[in-house]
Amino acid sequence: MNDYLIYSIEDDEEIATIISIALTKSDFNVKTFDTGESFLEEFNKIKPNLVLLDLMLPGIQGEEVLKEIRKYSLDIPVIILSAKSLIEDKISLLNTGADDYMVKPFNIKELISRVNVNYRKFLASKFKIKIREYTLDQKNEEFYRYDNKIDLTNNEFKILKYLFLNRGKVVSRDELFKVIWGKDDKSNSSRTIDMHIKSIREKILDENKTFIVSIYGNGYKIE
Amino acid sequence: MNDYLIYSIEDDEEIATIISIALTKSDFNVKTFDTGESFLEEFNKIKPNLVLLDLMLPGIQGEEVLKEIRKYSLDIPVIILSAKSLIEDKISLLNTGADDYMVKPFNIKELISRVNVNYRKFLASKFKIKIREYTLDQKNEEFYRYDNKIDLTNNEFKILKYLFLNRGKVVSRDELFKVIWGKDDKSNSSRTIDMHIKSIREKILDENKTFIVSIYGNGYKIE
DNA sequence: ACTTATTTAAAGGAATTCTTAAAATAATGG
DNA sequence: CCATTATTTTAAGAATTCCTTTAAATAAGT
Numbered sequence: 001m002n003d004y005l006i007y008s009i010e011d012d013e014e015i016a017t018i019i020s021i022a023l024t025k026s027d028f029n030v031k032t033f034d035t036g037e038s039f040l041e042e043f044n045k046i047k048p049n050l051v052l053l054d055l056m057l058p059g060i061q062g063e064e065v066l067k068e069i070r071k072y073s074l075d076i077p078v079i080i081l082s083a084k085s086l087i088e089d090k091i092s093l094l095n096t097g098a099d100d101y102m103v104k105p106f107n108i109k110e111l112i113s114r115v116n117v118n119y120r121k122f123l124a125s126k127f128k129i130k131i132r133e134y135t136l137d138q139k140n141e142e143f144y145r146y147d148n149k150i151d152l153t154n155n156e157f158k159i160l161k162y163l164f165l166n167r168g169k170v171v172s173r174d175e176l177f178k179v180i181w182g183k184d185d186k187s188n189s190s191r192t193i194d195m196h197i198k199s200i201r202e203k204i205l206d207e208n209k210t211f212i213v214s215i216y217g218n219g220y221k222i223e
Numbered sequence: 224m225n226d227y228l229i230y231s232i233e234d235d236e237e238i239a240t241i242i243s244i245a246l247t248k249s250d251f252n253v254k255t256f257d258t259g260e261s262f263l264e265e266f267n268k269i270k271p272n273l274v275l276l277d278l279m280l281p282g283i284q285g286e287e288v289l290k291e292i293r294k295y296s297l298d299i300p301v302i303i304l305s306a307k308s309l310i311e312d313k314i315s316l317l318n319t320g321a322d323d324y325m326v327k328p329f330n331i332k333e334l335i336s337r338v339n340v341n342y343r344k345f346l347a348s349k350f351k352i353k354i355r356e357y358t359l360d361q362k363n364e365e366f367y368r369y370d371n372k373i374d375l376t377n378n379e380f381k382i383l384k385y386l387f388l389n390r391g392k393v394v395s396r397d398e399l400f401k402v403i404w405g406k407d408d409k410s411n412s413s414r415t416i417d418m419h420i421k422s423i424r425e426k427i428l429d430e431n432k433t434f435i436v437s438i439y440g441n442g443y444k445i446e
Numbered sequence: 447a448c449t450t451a452t453t454t455a456a457a458g459g460a461a462t463t464c465t466t467a468a469a470a471t472a473a474t475g476g
Numbered sequence: 477c478c479a480t481t482a483t484t485t486t487a488a489g490a491a492t493t494c495c496t497t498t499a500a501a502t503a504a505g506t
Contacts, residue, residue, distance in 0.1 A: 085308065091330050107314050140365070140372040149363040153463060192465055194483065199463095216473055216482065376494060415496055417452065439451065439504055 001029050004119050007048040008032045009039045009065065010081070011057050015104075019052065022108045023115065036060035040068055047076065050118050052111075055082040055093075063096060070097040077118040081106060129164045131223060132211065134204065136164045145204055155180065156200050159193065163212065163222045172219035224252050227342050230271040231255045232262045232288065233304070234280050238327075242275065245331045246338065259283035263291055270299065273341050275334075278305040278316070286319060293320040300341040304329060352387045354446060355434065357427065359387045368427055378403065379423050382416065386435065386445045395442035 006023060010016040011034045023030045031048070033039035036057050051069060055062035066078055077099040082089065085103040093101055100114055127139035135144040141157055143150045152160065158180045163171055173193050177183050197220060201207055213221045229246060233239040234257045246253045254271070256262035259280050274292060278285035289301055300322040305312065308326040316324055323337055350362035358367040364380055366373045375383065381403045386394055396416050400406050420443060424430055436444050 091333060094333070110314060110317070142363070142365075142372075149365075155464070190466075191483085195465075195485090198484065214473095214483065378495075413497075414452085414454095418454090418496075421453070437452065437504095 002027050002119075003029070004050070004122060005029045005031070005046075005048040006050045006052060006115065007039060007043065008052040009034075009036060009057065009062070010052070010054045011035065012054070015054075015081075018108060019111070022112055026112050026116070028115065028119075034058075036062065036065040039065060043069070043072075047073070049076065049122055050115060051076060051078045052115075053078055053080050053098075055080060055084060055089075063093065066093065066096055066098060077121075079111075079114060079118075081111075129167075131164060131167060134211070136161060143204070150203050152200065152203060156196055156203070159196050160200055160204075163220060167222050170215045170218045170221045175219070225250050225342075226252070227273070227345060228252045228254070228269075228271040229273045229275060229338070230262060230266065231275040232257075232259060232280065232285070233275070233277045234258065235277070238277075238304075241331060242334070245335055249335050249339075251338065251342075257281075259285065259288040262288060266292070266295075270296070272299065272345055273338060274299060274301045275338075276301055276303050276321075278303060278307060278312075286316065289316065289319055289321060300344075302334075302337060302341075304334075352390075354387060354390060357434070359384060366427070373426050375423065375426060379419055379426070382419055383423055383427075386443060390446050391444070393438045393441045393444045398442070 006028050008016060008019050008023075008030055010019065010032065013034075016032045016034070020030045020032050031042070033042065037059055040060075053062050053065060057065075062080065062082070066080075069076060069078060074097070078097065079100040079102065080093050080098045081102050081104060082093075083104045084090075090101045099118070102111060102114070127137060129136045129138070133146050137143070138161065143152050143157065143160065159176060162176060162179055176193055177190075197212060197214075201209065201212055204211065206212055211222060215221055229251050231239060231242050231246075231253055233242065233255065236257075239255045239257070243253045243255050254265070256265065260282055263283075276285050276288060280288075285303070285305070289303075292299060292301060297320070301320065302323040302325065303316050303321045304325050304327060305316075306327045307313075313324045322341070325334060325337070350360060352359045352361070356369050360366070361384065366375050366380065366383065382399060385399060385402055399416055400413075420435060424432065424435055427434065429435055434445060438444055
């Protein structure tokens with residue numbers, strides 16, 4: 001089983017089973033809910049990677065469920081599965097934030113391929129961390145500002161990556177030395193890290209230090 | 224006007240006009256055809272970046288047109304615009320190679336956004352050259368084997384890029400010297416290029432020289 | 447087999463990257 | 477506002493990586 005978790009909200013037991021079996025065969029991790037309420041309860045605990053959403057449900061309606069999801073995250077892809085075939089419904093849902101819309105009865109193979117489209121995007125973005133206008137690609141060890149690649153040296157990249165991974169936390173020079181150089185000593189006295197921070201700031205156009213922030217007496221922090 | 228050329232095949236004059244105006248407003252370059260025949264005539268001369276295809280046409284049918292396009296290229300995106308709303312039709316056309324399928328009457332804004340999806344892909348792939356399992360990204364100066372990035376030095380990348388751009392042609396050492404070093408002299412005698420070719424071959428796993436081929440007495444060639 | 451071209455290995459030179467040291471600037475707490 | 481401590485900046489030498497040359501080994505063509 002791969003690590004892609006799909007929540008399927010579908011009250012028709014037969015359809016729910018077909019979806020669940022097909023996705024499981026394709027190696028996805030599927031969890032089925034028969035009401036919007038039960039889904040939201042679980043959603044508030046564990047976030048899935050993708051949601052398959054029936055519109056007509058007992059109790060809370062699919063459109064409301066979508067709005068709840070979008071309150072929390074704009075990134076989780078939601079595919080609507082609905083008997084409503086009117087273009088107006090489709091447009092309305094897509095505008096509310098759905099990523100795709102399939103009219104029932106749908107072809108299960110088409111559903112799988114549409115899920116796969118999202119799965120591939122997920123795989124590609126898995127190694128990327130985005131903060132502000134910056135993107136750090138851990139897989140290829142690359143760094144971007146908007147769509148423009150910025151060449152960093154080895155140590156510059158390592159430092160930046162560690163700050164990215166510890167976004168929001170203050171990272172001390174000692175910690176960086178330990179993690180990147182594997183040394184415990186030299187910590188104080190040496191200004192090597194400061195030098196690297198300086199050239200990183202230059203390269204990524206953060207010379208007024210609003211992105212990599214210096215925390216007096218403690219280290220550096222992003223965000 | 225951007226450099227994205229769209230061919231729209233649509234016999235209903237009113238719809239054709241709506242499409243043409245909307246796409247033109249979005250800065251695309253649109254050319255409209257009212258029959259499959261007239262489209263194919265132009266297609267054989269100049270290839271578009273995307274095709275909008277009505278299914279029900281006078282004369283040759285849309286499905287046939289799609290097959291003709293796919294005979295030539297698997298890469299040109301084709302969006303079907305059709306009054307046929309049956310899932311079976313949709314599946315059938317998607318299996319024949321259509322990239323998307325919109326049921327008439329469609330929302331023109333939705334059409335624009337679906338065209339834009341393809342346009343963004345086009346922009347992203349514009350700077351990439353793929354040969355065999357290798358991808359060379361001119362924009363970011365990167366090189367991949369399958370999905371794995373291979374680090375090349377400056378000169379290594381330049382040499383490889385020139386060979387990629389001249390795929391199929393034999394490139395002499397003199398030519399490489401002129402283009403990459405900007406020098407006319409030193410050509411003979413120096414083995415610098417040979418050395419770089421050697422390390423490129425090592426890095427890209429082409430040590431048996433089937434990708435970068437040596438042409439005795441003339442230079443190197445890819446493909 | 448002979449000639450000419452290409453490949454390979456090794457070493458020195460060039461360029462880039464990293465580290466250190468010291469002066470200049472900025473932040474904090476009394 | 478001053479004294480103290482931390483950070484930033486500049487510059488220069490050390491270390492590493494990249495480039496070029498040389499010469500010997502191998503391969504290709506006649």
